[in-house]
Amino acid sequence: MPDHDTYQRLISLLDDSRVDYKLIDHVPEGATDTVSTLRGHPVSEAAKCIVLRVKVDRRTTRHVLAVVPGDRRVDLDAVRTLFAARYAGFSDAETAERLARAVPGSVLPFSFDPDLELVADPEVVARAHLYFNAARLDRSLRISGADYARVARPRVAPIAGPAPA
Template sequence: MPEHTDGGHRAHSAYDTYERLISLLESSRVDHRLIDHEPEGSTEAVSALRGHPASEAAKCLVLRVKVDRRTTRHVLAVVPGDRRVDLDAVRALFDARYVGFSDAETAERLARAVPGTVLPFSFDPGLEVVADPDVVARPRLYFNAARLDRSLLLSGADYERLAKPRIERIAAPAQV
């Protein structure tokens, strides 16, 4: 699928992002497994399809971090699938005035994937990855591979080595 331009930004297809991920894994010789399943983007539902607890999934959310009036950063927060992102912890981490979820268009442009398929990796210099320590500590880490119908399994240690995320406590218990 060809790239196209959109408002001056290079837009990437999910296929390009998937191919880039696979290329990274293969060139790094990281032990991983691809899992095909019915198309699903919800962490809980896709975890059930893959046959593992949601705690072994990487939930990936693009956040808008307003540091001050003129400075906005974008952060890819990666937390265990059975938890939620602690926005106050992220705000404190960046000494920011405001932290919230990015709008869908911005998230899709920066993550180079549609919602429900966002990787715990960033292929955009404008998107900083922050992962909770419980993510990289997982012996098995599952996430959608930039596609709704295919997931990836690798170790948290290999994920940390490849993605090089900033490791910070950003997960909170899921709200009931």
């Protein structure tokens, strides 16, 4: 599915859910630190979205969209424990792009694919302002963490690694 379709689906979802959001246009950028600077907010207010492959057992693989604050890393051990799995690691780029329906750097903190389970760290949903690329590298969105939780309905669990010193 092309990026613009995912973008339109997101905007329709937010409009239908009566979410107060702000669109922010910027030069194309997908790196969390850099795009946070372009948008003019602390990196901690960004939603970093990573597609993971979680092997529950030898026959069962699940795909997880992990959402953590932009200044944190995904704690793979926490994800593995959360799913009682043998392994948790990063998905390959092709699978991530197919499931997220967006190119790397523009992955939404929403899942529009039933095979992609959404898990957000509690710090993400607690943010007054949450920023993320809107399935495009040249446009971002700002919404509240509460609206994000209400509309995206992620599983909320501590999956972020420690904050940097």
